[in-house]
Amino acid sequence: MNRAQPITVLVGALGGEGGGVLAEWLYDTAVHSGHSAQATSIPGVAQRTGATTYYIEVFPLPNSALGGRRPVFSLNAVPGAIDLLVSSELLETVRQIGNGFASADRTLVVSSSSRALTVVEKMHLGDGRLDEAALLTTVQRHAQACEVLDMAALARASGTVISAVLLGAIAASGRLPFARAAFEDAIRRSGKGVEASLRGFAAAFDAVVMRRAGQAQAEAPIETATRALPPELRKLFPAATHEIIALGHARVVDYQDDRYAAWYVQRLASVLEAERAADPSGAKGWAITREAARWLALWMAFDDIVRVAALKLRASRTERVRREVAAREDEIVKLFDHFKPGAPELAALLPAGLAQRLLAWDERRRAAGRAPWAMPLKIGTHTVLGTLALRCVAGLKGQRRRGSRFAVEQALIEHWLAALQRATREHWALGHEVAQCGRLIKGYGSTNERGKASLLHLIDHLAAPRVGADALHRAEAIHAAREAALGDDGGRALDQALAAHGAPPRPLRAQPIRWFKRRPGAETGAAGKP
Numbered sequence: 111m112n113r114a115q116p117i118t119v120l121v122g123a124l125g126g127e128g129g130g131v132l133a134e135w136l137y138d139t140a141v142h143s144g145h146s147a148q149a150t151s152i153p154g155v156a157q158r159t160g161a162t163t164y165y166i167e168v169f170p171l172p173n174s175a176l177g178g179r180r181p182v183f184s185l186n187a188v189p190g191a192i193d194l195l196v197s198s199e200l201l202e203t204v205r206q207i208g209n210g211f212a213s214a215d216r217t218l219v220v221s222s223s224s225r226a227l228t229v230v231e232k233m234h235l236g237d238g239r240l241d242e243a244a245l246l247t248t249v250q251r252h253a254q255a256c257e258v259l260d261m262a263a264l265a266r267a268s269g270t271v272i273s274a275v276l277l278g279a280i281a282a283s284g285r286l287p288f289a290r291a292a293f294e295d296a297i298r299r300s301g302k303g304v305e306a307s308l309r310g311f312a313a314a315f316d317a318v319v320m321r322r323a324g325q326a327q328a329e330a331p332i333e334t335a336t337r338a339l340p341p342e343l344r345k346l347f348p349a350a351t352h353e354i355i356a357l358g359h360a361r362v363v364d365y366q367d368d369r370y371a372a373w374y375v376q377r378l379a380s381v382l383e384a385e386r387a388a389d390p391s392g393a394k395g396w397a398i399t400r401e402a403a404r405w406l407a408l409w410m411a412f413d414d415i416v417r418v419a420a421l422k423l424r425a426s427r428t429e430r431v432r433r434e435v436a437a438r439e440d441e442i443v444k445l446f447d448h449f450k451p452g453a454p455e456l457a458a459l460l461p462a463g464l465a466q467r468l469l470a471w472d473e474r475r476r477a478a479g480r481a482p483w484a485m486p487l488k489i490g491t492h493t494v495l496g497t498l499a500l501r502c503v504a505g506l507k508g509q510r511r512r513g514s515r516f517a518v519e520q521a522l523i524e525h526w527l528a529a530l531q532r533a534t535r536e537h538w539a540l541g542h543e544v545a546q547c548g549r550l551i552k553g554y555g556s557t558n559e560r561g562k563a564s565l566l567h568l569i570d571h572l573a574a575p576r577v578g579a580d581a582l583h584r585a586e587a588i589h590a591a592r593e594a595a596l597g598d599d600g601g602r603a604l605d606q607a608l609a610a611h612g613a614p615p616r617p618l619r620a621q622p623i624r625w626f627k628r629r630p631g632a633e634t635g636a637a638g639k640p
Contacts, residue, residue: 116167117286120187121276122197122206123162124226128273129198131300133164135277136286139296143288144172148183163187163206170287187211194285195253197221198261198272201228204245212252219253220279222272224262257283257318264313274307278314282322290315335360343375347382348396351403358407365411366507374410377527378403381545384531388538398534398545405548406527412519413554415455416510419503422447422491445491452484454555458515459506465514479623522562529569537581543588544573550595563616564595564604571613579612587611 119136123129133149140147146169151162167183169176189210195217197203203221206212212219223246231238249256261275268275274297280286281293297307332353339356347355355378362371381402389396411417421427428445437443453472457465472483490496510516526548534541547568550561572587579587591611594603605615 116169116181116183117193118187118191119166119168119194119196119286120192120206120211121164121166122195122199122202123164123273124199124202125162127198128271129162129164131271132196132273132276133166135273135293135296135300136166136168136280138299139286139288139292140166140168142295142299143292144174145169145287146173146176146181146183148185150185152186168286190216192217194280194283195219195221196276196280198276199224199226200242200245200249200258201225201240204248207248207252214252214254217253218283218285219249219256219258220276220283221249221256221258222261222276223258224260257321259314259317259321261314264317265310268306268310268313270303270306270310272310274303274310275314278311279318281311282315282318332357346375346379347399348392350392350396351382351399354400354403358403361407361411365417366510370410374406377406377523380531381527381534384534384541385538388534388541394538394542398530398538398541401542401545401548402527402530405545405551406523409519409523409526409548409551412515412558414458414510414515415449415451415503416459416506418449419500420507423497423500423504428491443492447489447491447496449487449489450484451487452482459509459513461512462514462517522566526565526569529573533573533581536575537585540573540581540585540588543585543592544569547588547592550592560601561595564601567608567613567616568592568595571608572611576612587613 121129121133121136123132130151133151137147137149147167149164149166151164165185165187169181173180190213192211192213193216195203195206195212197206197219198221200221200223203219207219211217223242225239225242227239231240246258249258257279259279261272261279264275265272277293277297281288281290294308294311297311298304300307335356336353339352339359343355343359344352355375358378359371359374362374378399382396382399385396385398386392388398428443431445432443435443453468457468460468476482489499491500526544530541530544533544547565550565550568551558552561568588568591572584572591576584587607591604591607591613594607595601597603601616608615
């Protein structure tokens with residue numbers, strides 16, 4: 111904040127929501143705190159064709175620090191020069207952003223997520239409501255920061271109007287140089303509906319503080335990983351990629367070791383080289399490298415029994431469980447974990463020859479109509495024996511490199527990265543879509559296998575050059591097929607998207623049919639049928 115310039119605040123409110131009262135509270139808070147301030151208003155034509163706006167300027171330094179000088183204030187808001195944009199309704203917030211008042215390098219937006227439908231929305235024969243997610247995205251894109259919560263609901267719960275709730279959110283935002291008590295005193299001096307207004311103020315203030323505390327807790331690991339990023343990687347990769355690469359690098363190191371992380375960096379460097387060929391200036395923010403860094407780290411740190419055992423032993427997990435069950439410090443919590451490793455999980459850590467023999471044996475069992483082999487386990491993680499058992503499994507990290515699954519996963523990763531680099535060099539948009547296909551690799555077991563099969567099918571049949579399909583058309587086809595695969599676990603939507611873009615259908619997988627004999631004298635249903 112420039113301490114030589116006034117803090118500019120623009121408030122937008124619909125009729126009857128107390129926008130004028132909010133402006134008076136803000137002015138009164140500043141004046142009684144010893145600061146110079148000025149407030150003006152611009153009445154709107156109607157609620158939806160121009161809500162009333164209130165413009166307040168507050169000098170950040172108290173009058174006692176100005177040596178007898180007085181600041182000069184403006185009567186009107188200037189587009190792009192607003193420090194704090196406050197709005198009681200989400201579409202009204204976007205309207206003010208559309209008028210140019212918010213800027214991504216300066217403006218903090220405090221807005222309610224509630225909606226008051228426009229006449230056009232109500233006149234629609236179907237559901238004419240605007241997409242709230244798109245409105246929220248617009249707010250986030252054009253603001254330096256934003257505090258968006260359902261202030262209408264908080265107002266109803268507190269028995270007050272939304273202006274009091276907005277004041278609480280403004281106070282908690284910290285954009286104005288006044289303590290919480292100064293805002294509360296302004297409400298008390300107004301003399302009307304004081305108790306209800308204070309309840310609404312407190313509800314919003316606490317909600318913003320809690321949200322910021324949670325955000326800070328979530329961002330702490332990101333800041334730690336970014337600070338720990340080695341200097342040579344900072345020089346190798348553009349600044350826009352440092353945060354995501356730092357997280358990916360830390361994840362891969364934790365998963366395996368520094369040598370494995372060096373392989374991660376080597377792979378990303380190849381992707382960056384391809385993107386530099388397609389976008390030398392980095393005008394698109396190195397989005398391909400950032401997407402590749404995200405999904406490559408997740409894929410290289412694939413879940414296996416070693417990883418699961420290590421995660422079960424972490425102290426943070428025990429603390430989370432204790433919080434969830436609301437256990438006191440003097441209470442004992444017994445934690446049991448249920449596992450059911452099968453042949454694929456065990457084969458993953460065996461050399462290729464032994465793994466193939468084990469999987470073939472399990473396949474013969476399934477072909478004969480028997481259930482896949484599995485070993486149900488119940489381990490008390492809180493016990494010494496249970497902890498030692500998990501510790502032994504987690505200690506097999508070194509065996510992972512020699513296991514059959516490690517080799518298979520690395521070969522698939524290389525296949526995806528090779529397709530990604532070819533596509534990026536051909537056209538940036540095509541490479542970006544192929545990079546985002548890494549989203550398909552998620553989960554474990556059959557879910558993970560389906561995702562990998564879908565990814566390979568997309569890059570082999572849609573990303574590769576085809577007669578009559580240029581790079582942009584193939585990028586659109588990959589986007590449509592990927593979204594279809596993510597939205598339908600059954601795969602029907604993906605098959606339809608593949609057919610629509612001229613790609614062959616996915617091959618059918620054989621599924622054994624298991625027959626069960628009904629025991630003699632089995633109970634029948636209500637209609638007398640089994």
